[in-house]
Amino acid sequence: MTPLEDWLAYRAAATPERLALVAGGRRLTYRELEGRAQALASALRARGVAVGDLVAVLLPNGYRYALTVCALMRLRAVLVPLNTRLAAPEAAWQVGDCRPRLLIHDPACASVAAASAAAFPGLDLWEMADERAEPPEGRAEPVDADPLAVQAVVYTSGTTGRPKGAMLTYGNHWASAMASAINLGHHLDDRWLLVLPMFHVGGLAILLRGLIGGVPVFVHERFDAGAVSGALDADRITLVSLVADMLRRLLAARSGRFPAHVRVALLGGGPVPQPLLEEAAARGLPVVQSYGLTETASQVVALPPEEALSHLGASGRPLPGNRIRISADGEILVRGPSVMAGYFNRPEASAAALDRGWLHTGDIGEIDGGGMLRVLARRDDLIVRGGENVYPAEIESALAAHPAVIESGVAAVADPRWGQAPVAYVHARAPVAEDELLAFCRQRLAAYKVPSRIVFTGPLPRNAAGKLLRNALSAPA
Amino acid sequence: MTPLEDWLAYRAAATPERLALVAGGRRLTYRELEGRAQALASALRARGVAVGDLVAVLLPNGYRYALTVCALMRLRAVLVPLNTRLAAPEAAWQVGDCRPRLLIHDPACASVAAASAAAFPGLDLWEMADERAEPPEGRAEPVDADPLAVQAVVYTSGTTGRPKGAMLTYGNHWASAMASAINLGHHLDDRWLLVLPMFHVGGLAILLRGLIGGVPVFVHERFDAGAVSGALDADRITLVSLVADMLRRLLAARSGRFPAHVRVALLGGGPVPQPLLEEAAARGLPVVQSYGLTETASQVVALPPEEALSHLGASGRPLPGNRIRISADGEILVRGPSVMAGYFNRPEASAAALDRGWLHTGDIGEIDGGGMLRVLARRDDLIVRGGENVYPAEIESALAAHPAVIESGVAAVADPRWGQAPVAYVHARAPVAEDELLAFCRQRLAAYKVPSRIVFTGPLPRNAAGKLLRNALSAPA
Numbered sequence: 001m002t003p004l005e006d007w008l009a010y011r012a013a014a015t016p017e018r019l020a021l022v023a024g025g026r027r028l029t030y031r032e033l034e035g036r037a038q039a040l041a042s043a044l045r046a047r048g049v050a051v052g053d054l055v056a057v058l059l060p061n062g063y064r065y066a067l068t069v070c071a072l073m074r075l076r077a078v079l080v081p082l083n084t085r086l087a088a089p090e091a092a093w094q095v096g097d098c099r100p101r102l103l104i105h106d107p108a109c110a111s112v113a114a115a116s117a118a119a120f121p122g123l124d125l126w127e128m129a130d131e132r133a134e135p136p137e138g139r140a141e142p143v144d145a146d147p148l149a150v151q152a153v154v155y156t157s158g159t160t161g162r163p164k165g166a167m168l169t170y171g172n173h174w175a176s177a178m179a180s181a182i183n184l185g186h187h188l189d190d191r192w193l194l195v196l197p198m199f200h201v202g203g204l205a206i207l208l209r210g211l212i213g214g215v216p217v218f219v220h221e222r223f224d225a226g227a228v229s230g231a232l233d234a235d236r237i238t239l240v241s242l243v244a245d246m247l248r249r250l251l252a253a254r255s256g257r258f259p260a261h262v263r264v265a266l267l268g269g270g271p272v273p274q275p276l277l278e279e280a281a282a283r284g285l286p287v288v289q290s291y292g293l294t295e296t297a298s299q300v301v302a303l304p305p306e307e308a309l310s311h312l313g314a315s316g317r318p319l320p321g322n323r324i325r326i327s328a329d330g331e332i333l334v335r336g337p338s339v340m341a342g343y344f345n346r347p348e349a350s351a352a353a354l355d356r357g358w359l360h361t362g363d364i365g366e367i368d369g370g371g372m373l374r375v376l377a378r379r380d381d382l383i384v385r386g387g388e389n390v391y392p393a394e395i396e397s398a399l400a401a402h403p404a405v406i407e408s409g410v411a412a413v414a415d416p417r418w419g420q421a422p423v424a425y426v427h428a429r430a431p432v433a434e435d436e437l438l439a440f441c442r443q444r445l446a447a448y449k450v451p452s453r454i455v456f457t458g459p460l461p462r463n464a465a466g467k468l469l470r471n472a473l474s475a476p477a
Numbered sequence: 478m479t480p481l482e483d484w485l486a487y488r489a490a491a492t493p494e495r496l497a498l499v500a501g502g503r504r505l506t507y508r509e510l511e512g513r514a515q516a517l518a519s520a521l522r523a524r525g526v527a528v529g530d531l532v533a534v535l536l537p538n539g540y541r542y543a544l545t546v547c548a549l550m551r552l553r554a555v556l557v558p559l560n561t562r563l564a565a566p567e568a569a570w571q572v573g574d575c576r577p578r579l580l581i582h583d584p585a586c587a588s589v590a591a592a593s594a595a596a597f598p599g600l601d602l603w604e605m606a607d608e609r610a611e612p613p614e615g616r617a618e619p620v621d622a623d624p625l626a627v628q629a630v631v632y633t634s635g636t637t638g639r640p641k642g643a644m645l646t647y648g649n650h651w652a653s654a655m656a657s658a659i660n661l662g663h664h665l666d667d668r669w670l671l672v673l674p675m676f677h678v679g680g681l682a683i684l685l686r687g688l689i690g691g692v693p694v695f696v697h698e699r700f701d702a703g704a705v706s707g708a709l710d711a712d713r714i715t716l717v718s719l720v721a722d723m724l725r726r727l728l729a730a731r732s733g734r735f736p737a738h739v740r741v742a743l744l745g746g747g748p749v750p751q752p753l754l755e756e757a758a759a760r761g762l763p764v765v766q767s768y769g770l771t772e773t774a775s776q777v778v779a780l781p782p783e784e785a786l787s788h789l790g791a792s793g794r795p796l797p798g799n800r801i802r803i804s805a806d807g808e809i810l811v812r813g814p815s816v817m818a819g820y821f822n823r824p825e826a827s828a829a830a831l832d833r834g835w836l837h838t839g840d841i842g843e844i845d846g847g848g849m850l851r852v853l854a855r856r857d858d859l860i861v862r863g864g865e866n867v868y869p870a871e872i873e874s875a876l877a878a879h880p881a882v883i884e885s886g887v888a889a890v891a892d893p894r895w896g897q898a899p900v901a902y903v904h905a906r907a908p909v910a911e912d913e914l915l916a917f918c919r920q921r922l923a924a925y926k927v928p929s930r931i932v933f934t935g936p937l938p939r940n941a942a943g944k945l946l947r948n949a950l951s952a953p954a
Contacts, residue, residue: 002814013848188662337479
């Protein structure tokens with residue numbers, strides 16, 4: 001198998017003067033980024049980090065994060081991104097699961113890091129100072145990577161059970177970037193806006209796509225709808241990845257049409273309410289829906305851009321090189337070159353998830369005659385009411401069309417007669433009666449899909465990636 | 478290793494209504510092209526062609542050629558492209574070397590085909606009628622291809638010795654198309670013009686790049702400078718591959734600037750005279766020089782587009798995933814995912830050409846401090862004059878700057894004092910004295926590089942791909 005070169009080293013040799021990264025107030029070319037990454041890699045090596053060592057990273061989006069990813073790839077050490085929102089015991093659990101040699105953390109995460117170090121005495125801590133700090137001098141020469149070598153262990157944001165660390169290889173990322181380029185196009189004047197958390201696969205994949213393709217990545221520390229709206233214009237952004245909630249806030253943050261140079265807003269992270277897609281389309285924002293998981297190194301199914309408007313609500317077809325099928329019990333299975341190598345240190349979970357190359361996603365979906373995937377629900381979110389399958393996303397999409405509804409989330413409650421029943425949690429922008437919303441649903445949904453109750457609530461609970469946390473919905477009921 | 482899907486089947490499923498192919502007066506979408514290719518594949522299977530069988534093709538560029546390539550991939554039979562200019566004994570030699578099951582030929586090549594059939598009685602002949610003939614009905618379902626499976630055996634146009642069949646795999650083509658897309662960009666509104674012979678790797682690669690990337694390919698039966706010039710405007714061509722002689726004729730065939738939508742003219746096939754590159758640059762034609770061989774599934778080194786003008790005369794840097802180095806005796810070595818699997822039925826030649834993954838190209842070159850390759854000569858073309866290396870391309874480039882010179886070719890003659898000496902064969906557009914050209918060279922070249930003689934001649938001998946045949950230069954002297 002042909003080895004893959006160090007992507008940043010390739011860029012620094014082939015296109016040294018191109019803009020590579022805009023983050024934390026800095027603008028770096030590939031030559032500059034590589035110089036800094038080399039220096040950081042040298043410092044990490046001096047600290048004992050070697051090929052194959054795991055290094056946990058607890059940093060916010062930004063320059064330090066990007067540099068650390070590049071430096072770890074230079075050493076072929078393995079990145080373990082930790083969610084900066086984790087409570088100390090949660091972080092310690094993940095640290096205990098994978099036992100990294102080093103934990104690089106932001107000063108703001110010092111107490112979380114310290115708790116992990118206390119629990120696991122072998123753990124070295126590196127508090128990485130602010131964005132302006134320069135790494136020490138040094139050179140670390142690039143080496144080729146085996147496509148099967150693990151680049152990152154990314155803990156899945158699964159809502160049930162303990163998180164598992166998906167091992168993503170260099171080959172996974174390469175295949176993912178290629179498939180994305182074929183589907184979305186790869187324009188030499190592209191500029192990616194990175195507002196997803198870099199500790200999730202969606203954000204990490206944008207950074208790697210930029211390095212592989214040689215187009216600049218503009219990193220925002222967090223999603224701020226006004227800042228994103230401004231950047232689309234000021235930074236002449238052509239590509240941005242969002243989840244549905246971010247899209248909703250972006251549409252609310254600006255008025256009128258979007259600039260024509262924004263050629264794709266890639267949408268992942270779960271089902272999207274139809275009215276949101278319609279509004280984006282009406283305002284000239286070319287939303288391309290996609291479907292992917294941590295275990296597939298980001299998007300693995302997406303719409304071709306020319307069908308984005310004619311197939312609102314579908315997730316698309318498998319990207320080149322990938323296959324999908326639906327199992328007998330409705331689960332989406334994925335096979336292809338960006339499917340992970342397995343879960344770190346979990347042979348049984350890996351064997352269960354990867355059945356002869358087919359990844360069991362835990363999501364429920366259907367494929368129409370044209371090969372188009374529609375994701376219906378997370379398997380854990382599926383509501384079975386008297387033998388009928390009820391998909392929360394379908395009810396949420398119906399409610400989103402009501403003018404008083406900002407957003408809604410549907411979860412199951414136990415029902416004495418039907419086993420389960422859906423309850424809708426609604427964040428409203430104006431007073432509206434429960435009866436009115438239920439009547440609105442009855443006009444749009446089969447009777448068995450109409451929620452048994454509406455619960456009015458504030459903004460819905462979401463994880464760092466903007467995904468709705470359905471489990472947390474039942475609490476306020 | 479993850480299998481690769483049938484590229485046309487993927488396109489027919491993912492982007493069925495996109496324009497796929499314009500050839501022989503037809504315009505076909507991917508859906509239409511796949512329907513026809515399925516039917517042809519069924520007919521070929523009915524004729525006994527099975528997985529892994531070799532099928533020789535002796536057709537001119539066009540619809541039938543493209544369809545046959547797709548049908549053979551559908552069956553995972555192996556394409557053996559034969560040069561339509563071959564004399565009957567030359568074709569028979571290649572047929573005898575690889576022993577295909579079937580030879581598909583144009584009516585115009587009937588006697589060449591018949592001579593091969595007479596020499597090898599097991600050979601089945603299929604005379605494929607004109608471009609308008611429809612294949613019979615039928616369906617052949619697509620199957621995945623192992624990336625290591627051979628897609629084509631392409632005989633090299635080497636100027637010395639017997640041709641050898643380079644085995645190019647699906648993985649070779651995939652890697653080549655990806656690397657090209659990363660370097661040149663992959664715009665969803667791209668349109669490739671295919672004027673190189675499809676029986677050479679340069680033409681075949683364009684067809685496959687189109688299928689993989691989902692952008693249409695416009696096929697011309699042969700290079701005609703006026704037709705190419707017209708197509709750039711009428712078909713809104715964005716990408717075209719040329720060799721130096723075609724570029725020269727294209728520049729002569731039209732005046733003024735080239736349309737801005739032509740974003741890359743990819744130039745391969747050997748060293749290019751500097752004045753030609755300068756004229757193209759001055760007239761707004763973005764020439765991107767490249768270097769590749771049959772054995773590397775087309776370009777494997779190219780300039781990044783932004784450096785095309787600042788590095789006129791260089792061939793560029795290795796495309797992503799590839800490496801180059803120069804051996805102790807000056808030979809260019811290439812390693813990477815598009816390097817062939819070997820020569821068909823030639824274990825010794827394969828072992829000699831592929832030394833631990835490094836392809837010995839037989840070309841002489843140098844790599845500068847910036848990693849930029851400069852191809853100096855075919856090893857067989859190198860002239861050694863009194864211990865000094867003289868590269869024909871350098872003399873040709875100097876002569877091309879003289880206003881009276883249309884083109885020139887330099888070859889070695891035996892020299893009693895220095896062993897070898899260069900002779901320049903010049904095709905002039907106006908009368909010019911030998912002494913004047915020699916003086917012109919003396920101003921531009923070291924004394925040992927100045928030709929010992931100028932021989933005036935007509936158009937220079939070139940092969941079907943437009944490459945200068947230096948061996949044929951000595952004849953008229």
